[in-house]
Amino acid sequence: MSAPVCEARNLRASYIPGMPIVFDISVIVDAGELVTLIGPNGAGKSTFLKALAGLVLVEGGEVRLGGQRISGLPTHEIIAAGVGFVPQTSNVFSSLSIEDNLISGGHTLPRSLLRERVQRAFEHFPALADRRRAAANVLSGGQRQMLAVARALMTDPRVIMLDEPTAGLAPKIVHEVLDDLRRLAKSGVAVLMVEQNAKAALRVSDRAYVLVEGRNHMTGTAADLLDNDAIAEAFLGFRRKS
Numbered sequence: 001m002s003a004p005v006c007e008a009r010n011l012r013a014s015y016i017p018g019m020p021i022v023f024d025i026s027v028i029v030d031a032g033e034l035v036t037l038i039g040p041n042g043a044g045k046s047t048f049l050k051a052l053a054g055l056v057l058v059e060g061g062e063v064r065l066g067g068q069r070i071s072g073l074p075t076h077e078i079i080a081a082g083v084g085f086v087p088q089t090s091n092v093f094s095s096l097s098i099e100d101n102l103i104s105g106g107h108t109l110p111r112s113l114l115r116e117r118v119q120r121a122f123e124h125f126p127a128l129a130d131r132r133r134a135a136a137n138v139l140s141g142g143q144r145q146m147l148a149v150a151r152a153l154m155t156d157p158r159v160i161m162l163d164e165p166t167a168g169l170a171p172k173i174v175h176e177v178l179d180d181l182r183r184l185a186k187s188g189v190a191v192l193m194v195e196q197n198a199k200a201a202l203r204v205s206d207r208a209y210v211l212v213e214g215r216n217h218m219t220g221t222a223a224d225l226l227d228n229d230a231i232a233e234a235f236l237g238f239r240r241k242s
């Protein structure tokens with residue numbers, strides 16, 4: 001059996017050495033899957049995602065990409081190895097044009113490939129193509145997220161990680177962004193996201209992990225977790241009618 005696209009095993013991560021926020025979290029994401037991390041505030045979901053991207057100190061366990069160990073590498077090498085990371089905030093350059101945002105996302109690429117990838121991004125996201133020379137700050141919240149995802153895709157990552165991609169968006173736009181991510185996973189990329197809009201996120205996800213206090217609490221198919229009364233009540237904010 002081939003190695004999963006991305007696998008974190010018994011990860012321990014901290015901002016301050018010796019003071020872990022993530023104690024022991026294991027997660028697997030494979031090609032074509034949309035996997036969501038849910039859990040209460042402060043559970044360490046964002047910290048875990050940052051640890052995968054090399055933005056937070058990994059003190060134990062390991063992260064593998066296609067079987068190759070990437071934990072411990074500097075962030076630029078992790079990105080070059082095939083990880084795309086979309087932070088929750090400041091994920092586009094507001095004053096740069098949409099096209100220049102894409103170019104900056106692919107600045108490590110040779111010029112000919114860069115042109116090709118910008119073109120590909122505009123084909124995937126026609127709403128961005130229509131306004132390619134406009135500054136990113138004219139975009140709506142949903143379109144900005146689209147641009148942030150398109151930037152991360154410039155390097156052709158094997159796995160793309162998103163920290164709360166729907167934060168601050170209107171409910172209708174939340175669904176549009178989640179549907180875009182669903183389509184992205186279907187295209188063959190492994191997608192891992194942290195989401196506060198847990199119910200909406202589970203509806204488009206294949207699988208999910210519930211994280212609590214820096215540890216795995218539960219995992220399953222998104223459908224099973226949506227159907228689980230205890231999970232629904234504790235983490236999804238609804239109680240099923242009996």
Ligand SMILES: Nc1ncnc2c1ncn2[C@@H]1O[C@H](COP(=O)(O)OP(=O)(O)OP(=O)(O)O)[C@@H](O)[C@H]1O
Pocket residue numbers: 015021039040041042043044045046047048194196
């Ligand atoms: N830059 C930082 N330096 C030190 N501690 C931090 C930093 N960022 C977050 N923390 C702490 O790490 C803990 C976990 O935060 P994290 O953002 O990973 O949780 P989360 O599960 O994503 O929750 P939320 O949904 O509230 O963001 C919190 O106690 C937070 O205060």
